[in-house]
Amino acid sequence: MKASVILRAPFTFARAVWHAGVFLAEGRPVLTPQSIRKHRLSICETCCHNENSFCGLCACYTEAKTFVSSESCPDTPPRWAALTFVENQDTSP
Numbered sequence: 001m002k003a004s005v006i007l008r009a010p011f012t013f014a015r016a017v018w019h020a021g022v023f024l025a026e027g028r029p030v031l032t033p034q035s036i037r038k039h040r041l042s043i044c045e046t047c048c049h050n051e052n053s054f055c056g057l058c059a060c061y062t063e064a065k066t067f068v069s070s071e072s073c074p075d076t077p078p079r080w081a082a083l084t085f086v087e088n089q090d091t092s093p
């Protein structure tokens with residue numbers, strides 16, 4: 001893993017905690033549903049940036065990263081996205 005990625009890891013972790021906190025404050029689920037987590041993990045497991053279960057782009061541990069619903073893949077374009085939960089929101093007036 002590149003040194004620059006490792007040096008960014010504390011900031012990446014802090015950002016992940018912040019985003020999860022925002023989801024929690026907004027009443028959105030923080031944990032990814034099991035089926036979606038498995039899908040995310042299967043993508044990470046075959047990704048060229050995966051280095052022994054750590055993402056080579058953000059230094060996150062993929063087993064943990066995929067568990068957090070507000071997390072997204074840092075690749076360009078992202079290989080998987082944060083959950084929006086729009087489908088669960090009541091949009092009636």
Ligand code: SF4
Pocket residue numbers: 043044045047048049050054055056057058062072073074075079080
């Ligand atoms: S988070 Fe994205 S870039 Fe990182 S290992 Fe997973 S799929 Fe690859």
